[in-house]
Amino acid sequence: MAEWRMTLIQTLNSSPLRELSDSFLRSIPGLPPILQTIHLLGVAVLLGSIVMLSLRILGVAAKSQSPAEMSARVFPWFFYALPVMLFSALPFFLARPQRYLVNPVFGIKAIAFVAGLCLSIWMWQQCRQIADKGVTLTLKLTAAVVIFVWVLTTLAGRWIAYADYIFWPG
Numbered sequence: 681m682a683e684w685r686m687t688l689i690q691t692l693n694s695s696p697l698r699e700l701s702d703s704f705l706r707s708i709p710g711l712p713p714i715l716q717t718i719h720l721l722g723v724a725v726l727l728g729s730i731v732m733l734s735l736r737i738l739g740v741a742a743k744s745q746s747p748a749e750m751s752a753r754v755f756p757w758f759f760y761a762l763p764v765m766l767f768s769a770l771p772f773f774l775a776r777p778q779r780y781l782v783n784p785v786f787g788i789k790a791i792a793f794v795a796g797l798c799l800s801i802w803m804w805q806q807c808r809q810i811a812d813k814g815v816t817l818t819l820k821l822t823a824a825v826v827i828f829v830w831v832l833t834t835l836a837g838r839w840i841a842y843a844d845y846i847f848w849p850g
């Protein structure tokens with residue numbers, strides 16, 4: 681296993697955050713599924729907002745609104761969903777970092793998440809200048825890729841728990 685990963689796992693496991701997160705998850709009966717439900721609601725808001733805007737840019741949905749109008753309406757929801765996603769999942773990550781840092785599916789999720797975030801923010805910036813530039817082919821291609829990477833992030837999120845069926849079957 682890569683050296684940096686071992687060091688990160690050891691650092692996180694010896695930090696007070698691990699104990700704190702573990703006892704927090706055990707503090708209230710049913711808290712873990714409640715947090716996962718909040719995480720899933722965050723997925724619904726994040727996907728709902730960014731996929732609708734991407735479909736508008738692709739000219740498939742909500743044609744009554746301009747991409748600039750739609751972007752101004754949906755991006756606040758996109759941005760509000762991010763901290764909800766982070767804080768509803770962080771206790772799981774900090775309580776058992778080895779479960780995630782050696783899990784290839786979590787790695788795929790992290791890469792898709794960062795790509796999704798960068799492309800979505802670029803798309804938002806472009807939508808604010810759309811009056812001058814119009815909907816360019818690059819923006820349309822980006823909108824299609826944005827849908828793909830956020831769906832991949834979601835699938836990987838769910839499949840984290842099933843990595844051993846995918847990578848180490850039998």
Ligand code: HEM
Pocket residue numbers: 716717719720723726727762765766769770772773780793830833834835836837838839840841
């Ligand atoms: C903000 C950063 C995020 C972190 C740190 C994070 C981390 C996690 C963790 C630790 C789990 C629990 C996995 C398990 O133990 O089975 C999880 C589940 C999940 N994540 Fe995320 N996640 C983040 C953002 C996202 C985003 C942006 C999406 C989708 C757009 C997403 C979709 C999911 C899904 C679908 C699950 C499975 C939930 C379930 O079925 O109970 N996550 N995530």
